[in-house]
Amino acid sequence: MTDTVLCLTEATIFASCLIWACSLTFVRNKFGLQATPTTKKQIIVLRLLALVVFGRAVKISLANSAIPDIAICIMLLSINSIIIALLLCFIEKKRS
Amino acid sequence: MTPARRARLAWLHRWAGLVTGWAAFAIFFTGTLALFDTELTRWMQPETALIPQDSQLTSYAMDRAQQILLENDHAGAPPSFLLLPEPRDPTLRVLHYDGHSFVGPTLDPQTGQTIPVRQTEGGNFFFHFHYTLRIPSPWGERLVACIAFAFAAIVFSGVLLHLKRLMPDYFTLRLKASMARSLLDIHVLTGSTMLPFHIMITWTGLILTAENALPVIQLDQPSLAQADIAPQGTPHWAPQASLNLMLQQTRTRLGIAPSYVLFDDGKTTLSAIRQNSLNSNDLSATFDSQSGEFLSKTKDASQIEDAFYILNGLHLARSMGPLLRWLWFGGGLASTIMVGSGLIYYTARQKKQPAYTFHLAQRLNIALIGGLVTACLSIFVFNRLIPAFWAARSTLEVTGFFGIWAVCLLLAMTLPVNRSWRIIAGTTGMLGLAIPAIDGCTAPLAAWGTPLHLSVNSLCALTGLTAIGSLRILSGQARHD
Amino acid sequence: MGLYVTRPQAYTCRIASALLVWLALVLWGSAIVAFFPAFSQAVIPGYRVMASALAPLGMIWAFWVTHPGYALLGGGGLALSGGLVLAMQA
Numbered sequence: 001m002t003d004t005v006l007c008l009t010e011a012t013i014f015a016s017c018l019i020w021a022c023s024l025t026f027v028r029n030k031f032g033l034q035a036t037p038t039t040k041k042q043i044i045v046l047r048l049l050a051l052v053v054f055g056r057a058v059k060i061s062l063a064n065s066a067i068p069d070i071a072i073c074i075m076l077l078s079i080n081s082i083i084i085a086l087l088l089c090f091i092e093k094k095r096s
Numbered sequence: 097m098t099p100a101r102r103a104r105l106a107w108l109h110r111w112a113g114l115v116t117g118w119a120a121f122a123i124f125f126t127g128t129l130a131l132f133d134t135e136l137t138r139w140m141q142p143e144t145a146l147i148p149q150d151s152q153l154t155s156y157a158m159d160r161a162q163q164i165l166l167e168n169d170h171a172g173a174p175p176s177f178l179l180l181p182e183p184r185d186p187t188l189r190v191l192h193y194d195g196h197s198f199v200g201p202t203l204d205p206q207t208g209q210t211i212p213v214r215q216t217e218g219g220n221f222f223f224h225f226h227y228t229l230r231i232p233s234p235w236g237e238r239l240v241a242c243i244a245f246a247f248a249a250i251v252f253s254g255v256l257l258h259l260k261r262l263m264p265d266y267f268t269l270r271l272k273a274s275m276a277r278s279l280l281d282i283h284v285l286t287g288s289t290m291l292p293f294h295i296m297i298t299w300t301g302l303i304l305t306a307e308n309a310l311p312v313i314q315l316d317q318p319s320l321a322q323a324d325i326a327p328q329g330t331p332h333w334a335p336q337a338s339l340n341l342m343l344q345q346t347r348t349r350l351g352i353a354p355s356y357v358l359f360d361d362g363k364t365t366l367s368a369i370r371q372n373s374l375n376s377n378d379l380s381a382t383f384d385s386q387s388g389e390f391l392s393k394t395k396d397a398s399q400i401e402d403a404f405y406i407l408n409g410l411h412l413a414r415s416m417g418p419l420l421r422w423l424w425f426g427g428g429l430a431s432t433i434m435v436g437s438g439l440i441y442y443t444a445r446q447k448k449q450p451a452y453t454f455h456l457a458q459r460l461n462i463a464l465i466g467g468l469v470t471a472c473l474s475i476f477v478f479n480r481l482i483p484a485f486w487a488a489r490s491t492l493e494v495t496g497f498f499g500i501w502a503v504c505l506l507l508a509m510t511l512p513v514n515r516s517w518r519i520i521a522g523t524t525g526m527l528g529l530a531i532p533a534i535d536g537c538t539a540p541l542a543a544w545g546t547p548l549h550l551s552v553n554s555l556c557a558l559t560g561l562t563a564i565g566s567l568r569i570l571s572g573q574a575r576h577d
Numbered sequence: 578m579g580l581y582v583t584r585p586q587a588y589t590c591r592i593a594s595a596l597l598v599w600l601a602l603v604l605w606g607s608a609i610v611a612f613f614p615a616f617s618q619a620v621i622p623g624y625r626v627m628a629s630a631l632a633p634l635g636m637i638w639a640f641w642v643t644h645p646g647y648a649l650l651g652g653g654g655l656a657l658s659g660g661l662v663l664a665m666q667a
Contacts, residue, residue: 006419021267067374067406068420074292075423081289082430085269104640107588245599248633256637302629309599310628312621313607315667404622 005063010076012057017080020050027088102257109253113438114457116246118464121435123226123240125468128428130223131413131421134184137218139552140479142535143211144187144202145543151186153205155340160208162339164190164201165359169334176334178357181205182369197224197490214484216493221475227305230498234308241305248298254287262288279441286434293427294434300411303404333359337388342366346381349393359385372417375402376409436465459508459516466520467504469563473527473556474500480531480538521563528560590645597652598635602628604659611666 021027023046028039054077061069097105129136138144161178168176168190179189188208191200197217201210217224228236255262266288269281287294302309335342339357346354346366354366355378367380382391397405409415413424443458478496482489507516532553536544543549606624613620639648 024267025264026268065373068372068417071374071410072420072423075420075427078290078293078430079423079426081267082285085267085285085289088267089269089271101641101643104591105637108637108640245632245636248629249595249636252633252637253640299629302632303626306625306629310603310606310625310632312610312624313603313663314611315663400619400623404626407626 005060009057009061009073010080012053012060013073013076014080014083016050016053016057017077017084019046019053021084021088023047023050030088030091097256097260105253105257109250109257110442112246112250112253113435114442116243116250117435117439118460119229119239119243120247121432121439121465122229122468123243124428124432124435125472126222127226128425128432129472130219130226131425131428133219133223135219135548136222136552137216137220138185139548140216140218140476141202141213142539142543142549143213143484144185145540145546145549147186147204147211149183149186151181151205153181153188153343154208157188157203157205157208158340158343161188161190161203162335164203165334168192169332175359176200177359180353180355180357182353182355187211197221199490212485214479215487215490216479217490221494221497222472237305238308241302241309244298244301244305245309248302251287251294251298255291258284258288276441276444279437279444283434283437283441286430286437290427290430290434293424294431296410297427297431300407303407304411333362333385335359335364335383335385335388337364337383337386339364341388342381342383345383345390349381349390350379352379354381362386363391369415371415372420373415374409374420375405376412376414377402377405439465458513462513462517462520463501463505463508466517466524466563467501467508469559470504470520470524470527471497471501473524473531473559476531476552476556477527477534480534518567521567524563525560525567528556528558528563531556531560587645590649591639594639594645594648594652595636597649597656598639599632601652601655601659602632602635604656604663608659608662608666611663 023043028035054073057076058070058073061073063069165176165178174192176190176192179185179187179191181188186205188203188205189200190203191198197220199215202213203209204211224230227240229240230236231239258265265284267285269285271278271281273281342364343354343366346368350368352368352370355369356367358365358367362385363382364385365380365382367378369378377394377397379394381393383389384391413421416424439457439461443454443461446454475493475497478493482492482496486492504520507519510516511519535549535553539549606628609624610620635652639652642648642651
């Protein structure tokens, strides 16, 4: 896996995590998004989009052998989730 | 799930976690360090820093290694093996097991000259500790197997308990909230985000320890373990035929450079680790040790066998590239934090109803979590402070590790909780920050700027800063209380 | 202890059941290996991979069932049947 592909994979997975985070109620509340009749549909669309973006990241990463590349994607997904949780935690700190 | 069922699973999660948690913490922490065992050995032998990372093995160095093997054989030494240079360790090592660890000369792969390295267990210490807890065989392995099974049940019960809130709380982390809430958030966050890693590492760990935990009972046949033991004591094990020729043939036949050479039963086996494959089934070529005649090479494994080797490879992480190894390191660290935060949460949650188990758990948390980190840092300090050519320095390092850990236990059991934590965290902080300075003073100039020394020193300093940071959290908490 | 108090004996039964499930896996596994002696080198890793995956489920099952007696009975029954099958192979 070259550095470029790694960077692109990482950026795509980060984007996928971010999109999924936007579908969660507590994150939406944090950004002051009010619940509307279309909220449920928005959430479904956001989650589907997050899955599609993650699928795209897996496709980007598949360069040499499949198992190590998929393992890299899953681990990046986990680590990016922790990074986003930390970022969201500090955003709350700023607002209070 | 009914409330009664939930209460039962919570009981299992709490008590199985409390009973096995401290050992699980030690297993995860040392396992995480053992991912870089080869690199840690090199850091603990700074004399090897003079060898360039991309050194090529010369025929002269291989002849010199063969000469050492023949000398060892004639002196009646137990069979040795060779570790050939590779990017993780560019030296040529001639090692044998002395009953405690692997020892033997380290050679320059280009000139064949012996490098005067200090004797140390290096990263192998953490690897050995990870699967035995340094308890004599087979009891250590059996205990680790039992803990692995309990841990699997803990993970599963944790998932069932948290299943309903898994999605809504996925990114939840409230570090500004109360201590207990923050700890629970850290525990759940590291547990849920790293769930694929936890399941994979626990399952593959169970498979690796299954020999001890899931024995095969045979009522009317000799045990397979006994039947599998190769006949011992062949009079001469060192190869008479040229190792250089065998090496060339192996490169041609396997298509990749071998990583290690074993000598057994009149045969010489050159094996190559399949880099970046996650497959622990190494490719091998076997030769007759006397004539040098090619005998056989590894047969292609069936798909089922390959699946088994991949499961092993996922845990052993021997054939991983640096990126995946670092990601595994992150996963191991998250697992360690998950276990540690769970243990501390138990005491933070029960502050309102102090009981005997609460006090004991609080003190054991300090001794076994804080103490282990202090002891691990101290082994690096001992490595630099014990004179390089003392004969028993390797044993002294290990004794120092357990000595420091025992002192931490004594402090935690005798002093008030806050005071013992301040002393242990303060010591960890000082050790962590001192290691880069000590390394700068004692390692050769050429080693200073290498990525290896920069990474190890930075991580030690970061651990020190984290320990000092925890003192500030403790002060804030004391004011809050 | 909260609202859902469970007697300590009930937990003892469930822990014993979890251990019996583990024993059952060992006995059934050994019986299966004894049934295919020619393929023991292939069957043993397979048995260990499967048993490693099943053991946590079995241990949790002991705490999942409503009545501790059922857990004990189930674990004991599995272990006993495994022991019998293994004894018949001998």
